[in-house]
Amino acid sequence: MKILPGGICQAGTTRVNKTGGWRNFKPVYNYDLCIKCKLCELLCPDSSVIPREDGFFEFDYDFCKGCGICENECPKKAIDMVLEEK
Amino acid sequence: MPRENKLDKEKMVVVEGSYAVAHAVKTCRPNVISAYPITPQTHIVEDLSQFMADGEIPNCEYINVESEFSALSALVGSAAVGARCYSATTAQGLALMHEVLFNMSGMRLPTVMTIVNRALSAPINIWNDQQDSISQRDTGWIQLYAEDIQEISDMTAQAYKISEDKDVLMPAMTCMDGFILSHVYEPVVLLEQDLTDKFLPKYEPEYTLDPKDPLSYGAFADPNYYTEFRYLQEQAMQNALKKIEDVANEFYDIYGRYYGGLIDEYRTEDADIIIMAMGSVIGTVKDVIDKLRNRNVKVGLLKVRAFRPFPADAIRNVVRDAKVIVTLDKNITLGLNEGALCTETKSILYNTDINVPVIGYMLGHGGRDIKVDTIERIIDEAHEVIRNGIKTESQFIDLREEIL
Secondary structure (H helix, E strand, O other), X not given: OOOOHHHOEEOOHHHOOOHHHHOOEEEEEOOOOOOOOOXXXXXXXXXXXXXXXXXXXXXXXXXXXXXXXXXXXXXXXXEEEEEOOO | OOOOOOOOHHHEEEEEHHHHHHHHHHHOOXXXXXXXXXXXXXXXXXXXXXXXXXXXXXXXXXXXXXOHHHHHHHHHHHHHOOOOEEEXXXXXXXXXXXXXXXXXXXXXXXXXXXXXXOOOOOOOOOXXXXXXXXXXXXXXOEEEEXXXXXXXXXXXXXXHHHHOOOOOOOOEXXXXXXXXXXXXXXXXXXXXXXXHHHHOOOOOOOOOOOOOOOEEOOOOOXXXXXXXXXXXXXXXXXXXXXXXXXXXXXXHHHHOOOOOOOEEEEXXXXXXXXXXXXXXXXXXXXXXXXXXXXXXXXXXXXXXXXXXXXXHXXXXXXXXXXXXXXXXXXXXXXXXXXXXXXXXXXXXHOOOOOOOOEEEEEOOHHHOOOOHHHHHHHHHHHHHHHHXXXXXXXXXXXXXXXXX
């Protein structure tokens, strides 16, 4: 990649840089407990909580950095942070 | 080659230095002005706001802000959308801009800012020295220093042309001594609108912020990329060396006025003693040189117009055959007991075949007058160095020991 003076670049290029690799713990839903309250979607700082047609959500592991905010905020404890093993 | 400075007496008017600068800014057709008033810069921004109120600056926004930090931050955004930007400040105000100075040069945004040089607090002092701009030398701003009101006025247009050049794209400070130049009335030729429109083309940047075609400026550069951005900034400064000379010549061709490019020389031919200085003290030094030349003292002046980029080659060429170099500094690097011009001059002579002693004098701090007899005393001491070598490499020359 060539650089431009001043660090000028196309906008929206964070889509190319998949930051999911920074994660130590990955969030996993327990759909039996989830009440579809959408707090996880609202509070995710990386827009990595993706709504599904059935009203539940799933994680975009390409960009989820594993910050755990969703687990912390979930009122039904429906999200577990599971150690990432590669 | 020294050039005759052709001042058209028909065009001359007597105005305050600040007015001449404000008028020059107006003539350069800025699109955004943002500044916060601070002594002794105030008259420049007052005059500009008067021009705005009178509708004399078309297609321009004057942004009122709550601090110098905001003033320059507003210009970062404005320059990124392709506006020709202007600000002015001094001392504590410039210090408050410190972080944004790096942002502006790092994003390679052309801008011109007049620095009305003033001492830094504490103790509080509103009078002139050059500690404020010298302290910002590593921020990636071009720094030019003017000798008189005519030069600082004309330098404004020159600075835009240098800063906006596609091979440079670095912001520029034009520095004038506070009060000594900003508040003095002198006969000057105000920057001519018709000639300026010929000299200074419209600013047309290659990239601009545009919601229809979004870009990111100053984006994240991790250790894999950051070094290359710093390298490009240094390359731009090296390109500016030539551009400053070219622009001074182009200015002469159109306006007939010339003050030197990177440097200027005054009676340096055959000079044993070469005095190096920046800013308004040049006038006093020239008077002393004329007086001493009448007594066959071989002394000359090297006026440093560009402090950043530092004109190493141009200086080496002038001082090569001198017997002693004397630097005058209205600033001090505390902990080294030297002014910046002294340090830089010594550094560009090391590792060369030039072996001329350099002695530095710090003077005129916090607005203390620099008198003719002080310069004469310095030249006497320079003679002593030629005869017996250096005893004191750098010192304050106008210290009042009786109050210590």
